Amino acid sequence: MTALLTLQSVSKRFRGLVAVDAVSFAVPEGEIFAVIGPNGAGKTTLFNLIAGAMVPDEGSIVFAGQPIGGLSADAVCRRGLARTFQIVRPFPALSVEDNVTIGALQRHRDVGGARTLAHKLLEQLELFDKRDRRAATLTLPDRKRLEVARALATGPRLLLLDEVMAGLRATETDRMVAILRALNRDSGLTILLIEHVMRAVMALASHVLVLDHGVTIAAGAPETVVRDPAVVKSYLGAEAV
Amino acid sequence: MIAQLESGVSRRGAALLLLLLAAFAVAPWIVNDYLLTVLIIILYFAFAGQAWNIMMGFAGQLSLGHAIYIGLGAYVAATLFIRFGVGPWLGLLAAIPVCAACGAVIGYLAFRFRVAGVYFAILTIAFAEFARIGFDHFDLVNATSGLFLPVSQHTHNDLWQLRGDPRMFYFVILAATAVVFVLCHFLRRSRVGYFWLAIREDEQAARATGIDTFRYKMYAVMVSAAVTSFAGVFYAFFYNNLFPEQVFSVSRSIEIILGPIIGGVGTLFGPILGAFVLTGLAEVLNSAMTAFGVDLPGATQVFYGICLLLVVAGLPEGVWPPLARRLGVGPRRT
Numbered sequence: 001m002t003a004l005l006t007l008q009s010v011s012k013r014f015r016g017l018v019a020v021d022a023v024s025f026a027v028p029e030g031e032i033f034a035v036i037g038p039n040g041a042g043k044t045t046l047f048n049l050i051a052g053a054m055v056p057d058e059g060s061i062v063f064a065g066q067p068i069g070g071l072s073a074d075a076v077c078r079r080g081l082a083r084t085f086q087i088v089r090p091f092p093a094l095s096v097e098d099n100v101t102i103g104a105l106q107r108h109r110d111v112g113g114a115r116t117l118a119h120k121l122l123e124q125l126e127l128f129d130k131r132d133r134r135a136a137t138l139t140l141p142d143r144k145r146l147e148v149a150r151a152l153a154t155g156p157r158l159l160l161l162d163e164v165m166a167g168l169r170a171t172e173t174d175r176m177v178a179i180l181r182a183l184n185r186d187s188g189l190t191i192l193l194i195e196h197v198m199r200a201v202m203a204l205a206s207h208v209l210v211l212d213h214g215v216t217i218a219a220g221a222p223e224t225v226v227r228d229p230a231v232v233k234s235y236l237g238a239e240a241v
Numbered sequence: 242m243i244a245q246l247e248s249g250v251s252r253r254g255a256a257l258l259l260l261l262l263a264a265f266a267v268a269p270w271i272v273n274d275y276l277l278t279v280l281i282i283i284l285y286f287a288f289a290g291q292a293w294n295i296m297m298g299f300a301g302q303l304s305l306g307h308a309i310y311i312g313l314g315a316y317v318a319a320t321l322f323i324r325f326g327v328g329p330w331l332g333l334l335a336a337i338p339v340c341a342a343c344g345a346v347i348g349y350l351a352f353r354f355r356v357a358g359v360y361f362a363i364l365t366i367a368f369a370e371f372a373r374i375g376f377d378h379f380d381l382v383n384a385t386s387g388l389f390l391p392v393s394q395h396t397h398n399d400l401w402q403l404r405g406d407p408r409m410f411y412f413v414i415l416a417a418t419a420v421v422f423v424l425c426h427f428l429r430r431s432r433v434g435y436f437w438l439a440i441r442e443d444e445q446a447a448r449a450t451g452i453d454t455f456r457y458k459m460y461a462v463m464v465s466a467a468v469t470s471f472a473g474v475f476y477a478f479f480y481n482n483l484f485p486e487q488v489f490s491v492s493r494s495i496e497i498i499l500g501p502i503i504g505g506v507g508t509l510f511g512p513i514l515g516a517f518v519l520t521g522l523a524e525v526l527n528s529a530m531t532a533f534g535v536d537l538p539g540a541t542q543v544f545y546g547i548c549l550l551l552v553v554a555g556l557p558e559g560v561w562p563p564l565a566r567r568l569g570v571g572p573r574r575t
Contacts, residue, residue: 077451091442106451
């Protein structure tokens with residue numbers, strides 16, 4: 001089991017506030033790894049550091065044997081690390097098909113080839129019937145899946161999902177869980193997700209890391225982590241056990 | 242090649258386009274000299290609007306200083322012609338890199354230092370103003386006294402030197418407008434075109450999708466500037482005189498962009514339709530005022546203002562997208 005992504009004591013400060021404090025972990029290749037924690041725990045900041053939207057103040061981020069800390073977001077994506085956004089950001093005025101085609105153009109120089117790949121992914125994400133709709137007209141669950149399709153189209157080895165279940169109803173969550181599990185199983189895609197929906201975390205993740213105030217308070221297998229007293233106290237609440 | 246040209250164009254759209262082109266082709270034998278001049282001006286604005294649209298409509302970068310590329314193109318070609326006897330087509334070959342380089346400098350400064358949106362637009366105005374003031378003191382091109390191209394009575398049309406009657410100029414600008422239309426059609430459906438649209442829609446999401454936004458925004462500015470340079474060369478040889486105050490003025494930049502805004506930013510047909518609506522109706526207004534013996538200076542500008550107001554309030558996408566849907570040639574999406 002080799003690590004695809006390794007963080008070594010990564011820190012990020014915003015003036016006085018330490019948003020991410022010496023966080024270290026390794027995401028093994030082919031696994032689904034979840035980062036959980038209460039609001040303001042530094043999860044999205046951690047994500048932005050990995051995805052190149054922010055530069056870490058300290059520590060190293062190594063992806064597939066190469067340091068990527070401080071690379072720009074587009075360079076990180078071209079290395080094989082694609083992300084979605086907590087607040088979805090599809091290209092609103094473009095069609096669903098064009099949204100995914102743009103992602104696929106990272107892998108295909110010709111538009112025709114990219115479009116073929118986009119069709120395949122739209123089938124997989126159950127959006128093919130809506131391919132001619134403008135992205136802005138989609139419902140939230142559809143837009144979330146569209147973002148996943150666009151990220152997948154860039155051909156990532158690691159998919160970063162920022163609260164992709166947030167705002168989804170239970171049936172939609174199950175649908176997304178099924179899609180992600182199939183992706184992981186069929187193509188060996190490694191997934192790193194930030195998630196509040198414990199139902200999804202428990203169903204998907206093989207590893208869980210819990211952040212609170214920027215600090216790792218627990219890490220390990222999901223069943224162990226949810227019984228950790230520190231996690232229960234700071235995040236899950238006593239009734240969750 | 243032909244199949245590619247047809248991709249994304251409905252049968253009906255193609256038929257209408259051919260009909261329009263045919264109408265343009267026979268127009269010089271039907272209309273009088275005055276209307277021919279109006280048509281030339283319309284096509285000039287359609288061309289320049291199309292060039293501006295590459296930057297704004299495709300890549301979402303608002304330039305309010307496109308007069309700088311018109312002015313540079315005009316001055317480069319006119320100076321080469323007057324001082325060194327170099328013809329306009331060779332002059333164009335010099336104007337293109339000059340304008341692209343100028344666009345690259347403005348783009349680099351803006352994008353490198355993350356000047357975006359309204360601030361980017363202001364920067365483009367500032368550069369056009371620098372150019373205006375700079376050329377006012379540029380003695381090699383006669384500064385404020387202006388440049389004049391020799392006009393002599395020609396017995397025949399010299400296409401190579403762009404000296405001739407309005408009919409020749411008409412066909413030159415018609416061909417140029419057609420070429421840039423086809424160019425934009427291909428650009429829009431190319432890899433670069435898709436990356437531009439992504440940047441226009443959401444730059445951060447575009448970066449997260451692996452697009453080097455700096456690089457593709459630079460391409461947009463440079464291509465737009467390079468294409469615009471031809472409008473400048475045409476301007477110089479059609480009007481035969483150049484003054485910095487005129488060619489680089491902010492109102493020149495605004496005139497160019499009104500057409501595409503009214504026609505529909507980001508559409509291929511918007512700039513052409515917008516040029517027609519604006520220049521066409523403004524000329525109708527002028528003729529009507531002359532006929533009724535009314536003399537109101539600035540009426541055209543007021544008219545432009547009213548058009549802009551109506552379109553912004555009533556048709557925020559511009560005139561073309563709803564019209565295209567009505568004609569049944571619009572895009573098939575909801």
